[in-house]
Amino acid sequence: MGGAYKSLNGSEKADPASANGPARKQKSRVLIVPSRGITYRHRHLMNDLFAMMPHGKRDVKWDNKGKLYGTTRPQAPAGLHGRILGTDIGLTELCELAEMSNCNNLIYFEARKGQDLYMWLSRVPNGPTVKFHCQNMHTMEELHFVGNALKGSRPVLSFDAAFDKEPYLRVIKQLFLQTFGVPEGARKSKPFIDHVMAFSIADGKIWIRVYQINETEAKAQTEDGETEKSSSKNRTKETDINLLEIGPRITLTTIVLEGSFGGPIIYENKEFISPNQVRSDLRRQQAGKHNARSEQFVERLAKKGDLGLRTHGGKKMPTDALDSRELFA
Amino acid sequence: MVTKSRLKMALAHEKGVDFKKLHQKKVAKQASKKKQSKTGGAAKDGEAEEWEDEEEETKGGAPIDDEDDEDDSEDDDEEGHDVAAYLDDSASSDSEVEMEEKIARVRQPKQSELKQKANNKKAVAAVEEDEDDDDEEDPEEDIALEDLEDLSDAEKEDLVPHQRLTINNTTALEMALKRISLATDKSVPFKSHMTLSSVEPTADNIPDVMDDLKRELAFYGQALETVKQARSLLKAENVPFSRPKDYFAEMVKDDGQMEKVKARLIEEASAKKASAEARKLRDLKKFGKQVQVNKLQERQKAKKETLDKIKTLKRKRAENSGDLGTHEADLFDVGIEEELGKPDKKRGADRSGDRPNNKRMKKDQKYGFGGKKRHSKSGDAMSSGDLSGFSQKAMKQGTKGKPPKTARLGKSRRNAGKR
Numbered sequence: 001m002g003g004a005y006k007s008l009n010g011s012e013k014a015d016p017a018s019a020n021g022p023a024r025k026q027k028s029r030v031l032i033v034p035s036r037g038i039t040y041r042h043r044h045l046m047n048d049l050f051a052m053m054p055h056g057k058r059d060v061k062w063d064n065k066g067k068l069y070g071t072t073r074p075q076a077p078a079g080l081h082g083r084i085l086g087t088d089i090g091l092t093e094l095c096e097l098a099e100m101s102n103c104n105n106l107i108y109f110e111a112r113k114g115q116d117l118y119m120w121l122s123r124v125p126n127g128p129t130v131k132f133h134c135q136n137m138h139t140m141e142e143l144h145f146v147g148n149a150l151k152g153s154r155p156v157l158s159f160d161a162a163f164d165k166e167p168y169l170r171v172i173k174q175l176f177l178q179t180f181g182v183p184e185g186a187r188k189s190k191p192f193i194d195h196v197m198a199f200s201i202a203d204g205k206i207w208i209r210v211y212q213i214n215e216t217e218a219k220a221q222t223e224d225g226e227t228e229k230s231s232s233k234n235r236t237k238e239t240d241i242n243l244l245e246i247g248p249r250i251t252l253t254t255i256v257l258e259g260s261f262g263g264p265i266i267y268e269n270k271e272f273i274s275p276n277q278v279r280s281d282l283r284r285q286q287a288g289k290h291n292a293r294s295e296q297f298v299e300r301l302a303k304k305g306d307l308g309l310r311t312h313g314g315k316k317m318p319t320d321a322l323d324s325r326e327l328f329a
Numbered sequence: 330m331v332t333k334s335r336l337k338m339a340l341a342h343e344k345g346v347d348f349k350k351l352h353q354k355k356v357a358k359q360a361s362k363k364k365q366s367k368t369g370g371a372a373k374d375g376e377a378e379e380w381e382d383e384e385e386e387t388k389g390g391a392p393i394d395d396e397d398d399e400d401d402s403e404d405d406d407e408e409g410h411d412v413a414a415y416l417d418d419s420a421s422s423d424s425e426v427e428m429e430e431k432i433a434r435v436r437q438p439k440q441s442e443l444k445q446k447a448n449n450k451k452a453v454a455a456v457e458e459d460e461d462d463d464d465e466e467d468p469e470e471d472i473a474l475e476d477l478e479d480l481s482d483a484e485k486e487d488l489v490p491h492q493r494l495t496i497n498n499t500t501a502l503e504m505a506l507k508r509i510s511l512a513t514d515k516s517v518p519f520k521s522h523m524t525l526s527s528v529e530p531t532a533d534n535i536p537d538v539m540d541d542l543k544r545e546l547a548f549y550g551q552a553l554e555t556v557k558q559a560r561s562l563l564k565a566e567n568v569p570f571s572r573p574k575d576y577f578a579e580m581v582k583d584d585g586q587m588e589k590v591k592a593r594l595i596e597e598a599s600a601k602k603a604s605a606e607a608r609k610l611r612d613l614k615k616f617g618k619q620v621q622v623n624k625l626q627e628r629q630k631a632k633k634e635t636l637d638k639i640k641t642l643k644r645k646r647a648e649n650s651g652d653l654g655t656h657e658a659d660l661f662d663v664g665i666e667e668e669l670g671k672p673d674k675k676r677g678a679d680r681s682g683d684r685p686n687n688k689r690m691k692k693d694q695k696y697g698f699g700g701k702k703r704h705s706k707s708g709d710a711m712s713s714g715d716l717s718g719f720s721q722k723a724m725k726q727g728t729k730g731k732p733p734k735t736a737r738l739g740k741s742r743r744n745a746g747k748r
Contacts, residue, residue: 051581128505140582144590150572151579156523158555162530167502174510177524184521192572193523193563195581198552200531203538209548213556215571239571241560243553246581259501266501 028183030056031103031124033094036063038111044139045117046109048248052195052210053180054152054188057101062108064089086120086129086258098124105179116275119252121175128259130172132206132252133272140247147212147244149195154182155210156193162201168257168267169201195246204271206252211243519562525555618717 032050034043038061050056086092089110098106108120117137122129157180163173180197182189198209218240257267305314319326513522534547563570580587685693693699738746 048581123509126508128509141586144593146590146594148580148582148587151581153572154523156525156556156559158552158559159524159526160531160551161527162532164526165530167499167506168497171502171506171509174506177511177513177522178509181522181524190578191569192576193559193568193570194572196552196556196559198548198555200548200551202532202535202544202547207544207548209545209552211549211552211556213560213571241553241556243549243556245549256496257502259498259505264498264501265496266498266505268496270495 028055028105028178028186029101029103030105030107030179031059031098031101032056032107033059033062033097033109035089035108035110036061037114038109038117039114041137041139041142042109042111042117044141045134045137045248045250048140049107049180051151052149052155052197053182054190055182055186056107057103059097059101062090062094062097086131089120091120091122091129095122095124098122105175107179113276118255121172121179123175123178127263128171128175128257128266130175130257131255133255133275134250134252135205136249136251138247138249143245143247143249145245145247147195147210147214147246149210149212149246150190150192152182152186152188153190153192153194154184154186155180156196156213157181158196158198160200163199168254171257171267172206172254173199196243204253204269206254208248208250208252210246210248212246214242214244215239216242518566519559520566520568523559523563525559525562527551527554 030053032046032053034046038046050058086094089108091108094106094108098104104124106120106122106124108122110118110120112118117134119132119134120129121132157177159173159176163169176199194213196211196213198207198211200207200209216239253272254267254269255272256265256269258264259266301310302314304310308315308317511522513524531547531551534550535544538544560570582590737743
């Protein structure tokens with residue numbers, strides 16, 4: 001098996017060196033940090049992503065709760081930095097952590113309330129940082145897809161054309177490219193290209209899918225024996241491609257984008273509604289139903305009282321002269 | 330380019346320790362300076378000047394100068410950071426920001442300073458950023474910028490009731506993009522980034538996001554389109570693309586997981602097959618019953634016909650019975666056989682199914698048949714074997730499906746009726 005690869009790779013190996021000198025390699029590493037309190041599904045999702053990133057490095061759960069980054073920090077002068085992104089999670093410290101482990105990219109999975117997952121993508125030395133809300137998470141294991149890929153092979157990154165439309169999406173595209181794209185010649189990367197990572201935009205959200213590239217022999221072959229021969233000759237070229245999904249699946253909603261650490265927010269998604277808001281609205285809706293009903297009950301009692309139909313309280317009916325109680329008293 | 334970076338590396342290796350110390354010294358100096366002149370904006374100005382000075386130096390193109398802020402982090406981990414790589418192609422602005430950031434980080438204990446610093450940095454780097462923010466004054470100085478932030482904060486508070494504040498600072502976004510972007514155009518080999526964009530936005534192919542099938546199909550289409558392009562590009566660059574069948578290495582999903590997937594597939598397939606078979610059997614059964622009924626009817630019909638024929642024959646015999654020869658019985662037999670076209674053997678069986686004669690029937694009617702009438706309606710092997718009236722569906726549904734004819738009243742109302 002090694003021989004096969006060598007024979008494929010051997011001629012090619014000498015090429016780039018001679019062509020454009022010692023090829024400058026894009027060196028990039030990604031630190032993947034979960035927060036304290038992620039659920040098993042979040043963790044599995046993270047591990048799935050990590051499995052496809054040979055240039056990634058996992059760190060232990062980041063405990064931002066005991067450390068109180070936000071409060072120990074002296075308050076900024078009045079009005080200054082009303083909102084510095086990431087102070088509550090200790091982003092600066094996370095950044096240092098990344099730097100200590102030689103990583104220039106950071107993915108931070110922040111779990112809130114044991115149910116909401118936020119993903120922070122950051123370029124380490126000086127931003128930008130983007131915060132996503134993760135929804136529709138499905139891990140590889142849950143999905144039972146038949147696709148599979150080499151661990152550490154470099155993915156083709158497929159972006160929606162919409163990514164080139166808006167500046168903030170272009171920044172996000174670059175961040176995706178640099179975090180999820182495996183740099184050429186990364187240490188643990190494997191030679192062949194057998195999967196594709198697709199980033200699409202629909203409904204204002206970013207949808208991530210991972211597919212295996214499955215090459216099958218072309219079906220459209222003519223009948224002659226001669227053509228069969230030729231087909232066997234250039235089999236490498238004449239293959240159909242189809243894709244098999246591998247998993248995981250995530251949908252990301254952009255929340256904010258920050259230019260640099262501790263810097264101003266340069267993009268904020270107006271359409272994002274926090275899951276807390278959604279939940280509380282739901283609860284309120286439910287409570288509203290009950291409140292309306294109980295109000296109705298009280299109203300009815302009052303009405304009855306006004307009509308003198310209640311034994312206790314309310315108005316008394318004026319006694320009629322023809323009332324049987326009057327007549328036969 | 331390359332030689333420059335090499336030189337830088339070499340220098341970094343040589344001077345790494347020195348620079349660190351120098352750096353720290355510098356930082357300490359600055360801190361003390363700052364403390365001294367903390368009262369006014371003078372400190373800031375001084376600082377800014379300093380930074381500008383340094384920036385100028387770096388911009389001046391002395392490779393060693395912009396090295397000194399690099400090697401802080403990079404003396405021990407060249408492989409980790411691609412900052413050096415970016416430094417090569419991206420402009421000196423990268424190094425600027427980096428330098429500022431680095432220092433800010435070193436001086437972290439002084440948090441307030443850090444913030445001022447950050448602000449300074451913004452003032453320097455993001456003067457343009459804020460220009461296109463719709464309703465702001467021109468941020469010329471640091472203080473102005475702060476004021477501006479103040480303003481925007483107040484605005485925020487004002488705006489919240491009406492609408493979420495939209496921040497979309499295009500210039501800043503462009504700057505950030507310029508700072509971090511890797512080249513993905515034609516100038517670099519495709520294999521270095523392996524990134525492709527689809528021709529048209531995927532959202533166009535999704536009429537309804539909630540429609541899972543169409544949506545996933547659109548995503549698939551996008552991926553497939555780009556993969557096809559990518560393959561041709563990679564093949565052109567002589568990159569090994571397809572994995573040979575005999576290349577075994579660790580996969581993303583391990584064997585256990587794949588085994589599970591396979592087992593699931595098999596289970597699904599077998600369940601489908603089993604259900605199809607069951608349906609076929611059911612249909613056959615239904616059809617078989619029909620066949621059985623038809624057969625019974627046919628048999629009955631045939632029986633009736635034969636009986637009729639026998640009757641007519643008998644009548645004929647009775648008409649010309651006057652001159653009967655010695656072979657009367659034989660002739661009778663032959664006649665029947667001719668009429669029926671049936672072999673002799675069957676006659677016995679047929680007769681057993683015959684009705685008894687009329688006299689007997691009359692008597693049976695009058696006096697009863699003699700046999701027992703008890704249990705005549707109880708089930709026997711035939712009746713209990715007859716499943717024509719049975720339906721599995723009805724059994725499983727139970728009585729839940731149809732509502733009771735007369736609803737049973739609640740307990741209180743029933744009891745009220747009694748009293």
